[in-house]
Amino acid sequence: MPIRPDLGLRARLALILAPCMILLLLAAAAAQYLLAVRPLERQLDRSLADVAIALADRMGVSEAGDVSFNLSDEAAELLDADALDDNWFTAFNEQFQPIAGEPDLHWPAANIPRGEPFFFNTIVDGVPVRAVAVKTRCGVLECGVINASTLNKRTELVEAVQLSALIPVVLAGIVSMALVWTGLGSGLKPLVRLSDEVSRRSPRELSPVRVDDVPGEVQPLVEAVNRLMEQLAESGAAQQKFLATAAHQLRTPLAGLQSRIELAQLETADPEARARLGGIHESAVRAARLAVQLLSLARVEPGASMADERVELDLARLATELVDEWVPRAIARNIDLGFELEAAPVRGSPLLLRELMVNLLHNALEYTQAGGHVTLRSGCLAGEAFIEVEDNGPGIPPSLRAAALERFVRLPGTVGTGSGLGLAIVHEIAGAHQARLALLDAPGGQGLLVRVSFSGLVGQA
Incomplete structure (x- = not known):
């Protein structure tokens, strides 16, 4: 998106820096989110796996040689004692068919090593859940347990982490933009002073602009302006000199012309000639007056030193x-x-x-x-x-x-x-x-x- 040409230098620099700062802050927020959420999810998975391992310890073999699952009512109630999430478990026999717990939980098709938790996402009663499958030994056979939980607690904690990551980023962004704006203003003060100095000058003031307080990047511009002012001063001085010389050169012959006309008026007795000489004398006076005015203009023109x-x-x-x-x-x-x-x-x-x-x-x-x-x-x-x-x-x-x-x-x-x-x-x-x-x-x-x-x-x- 092009920057509007009527914006000031401070606003232009802010618009250039703002996207970079926003991207940097978003990257920092994403990194903070990932660094906080990943360990949180691993901790929740670990808690889910600990329960599954504890349930796997309840697997065994009956006197008839069948896989059995023994869980007391008190322990089952403890599994449902979560105020935020619904929890389910399912015990599987050697053919990995459910023998106890939630029938909608199915053993995953993946090849699961014995004793290592296998985490996966599935659906129970139309609700997304996080589940872990643990394969264990039941006598000479293999059996397994799945423990599953809804995502309410997980979602709530993740949202809390997102909020805790977003608020510092927003505050940091506001403070950073304020500091950038203030810093740009402070850094551009020499340019503001330079602009004020130039704007306060009259068209007749063509002295060089000071460069002692100007940033190095702007010094070539100031030097170019000073060279232009020097050229304008020289041009104005040449023009002023020409006008002054021309006006001065005109005054001398015009003064002599007036004197000759006045003398001619005194020497002639013809009224008509006197009238004509009077008109010529008036024109000479006007020309002399014009020469004086041109000389005055030359003195006050830009480039004339006062x-x-x-x-x-x-x-x-x-x-x-x-x-x-x-x-x-x-x-x-x-x-x-x-x-x-x-x-x-x-x-x-x-x-x-x-x-x-x-x-x-x-x-x-x-x-x-x-x-x-x-x-x-x-x-x-x-x-x-x-x-x-x-x-x-x-x-x-x-x-x-x-x-x-x-x-x-x-x-x-x-x-x-x-x-x-x-x-x-x-x-x-x-x-x-x-x-x-x-x-x-x-x-x-x-x-x-x-x-x-x-x-x-x-x-x-």
Whole structure:
């Protein structure tokens, strides 16, 4: 019977060992049964033969020269004094014809040596019996006696032996299976710890798995996994390097292009040309913004090393650095941009967390109508540091919020010049910091509230 593929390793090993243990225990039970029953049956046969020999001593020859059998009434009553079994005897003459006792007992056809008990099974009054025939000398002649008994006592004793053999086997089987199950669990603990270690890792953690506590049989697998992780790290690093280089190389010519367009706008007096240059300038700005976003994605992709960038920082202090850059942009769009900042200590990458805030502010300003308001907040709530941006723009319907976190996804009916990467970058950066990203309805009933919560506070036990 094949083992189900969805079973765990512990259950698989138990199913493999269980049949072997059951067969071993059954063999032990059979051996115990045979070793106990055989001597018991021999003892019962010996008792049956002792009575037959005693009866044979009652055989003799009468004065007329005939074979006779002399048994007192008291002795006959003693033969029937068994509470469990019925007992019969038959005395046979020299022609082995019955002369006394039970007439349904017949002398066996086998050649029986004189003085040696011969055991056999037969039927008396339709009941199975165990019988013994003893041939003896009656004068110069040979005669014999058969003693027979029903099997009640024998069956009862055999059943008692079977039960006494079965109970220890069952108990031994239960205890053995429990010990095997416990032993397998203890032996598989290193594998469980290995599984927990791998399952707890994020896609960005590609460091080698420890092999100091792994069984020798599993070490080749762990080494293969470590080689795969090394290859993934190298591949991710190469991809990250390519994206970073490409984004960086794009930023320089795009910045130069913006400057040339702005200079051309200043030098021309033609309104139509100014409008066309304005459109080109807007496209260049979008391309530069896209290059910056691609660079941010490259930094947070699996394979990008962040170990040296993580430091203890305050989200409020990091947010204050954005005031001078983003307040003028908000004023230019006629949007009220506010900062409500309270201390929010975390551990992370200042560069990536700043990019997270920049993308949140950019999205909020991009999709909020003129005359609206945007608020950037930081603080601590329920033992967690958080950063959030609230606006009173069109918001995102709950059914589309999961899709809004995908890369290059722009929701139907969306206005603005975004590329569909802003929330995707926020989502990736939050995941890299083991933080939770939530898209919520704004408290005022209109707009969107984007909150990033960081587990635990730096400096707290």
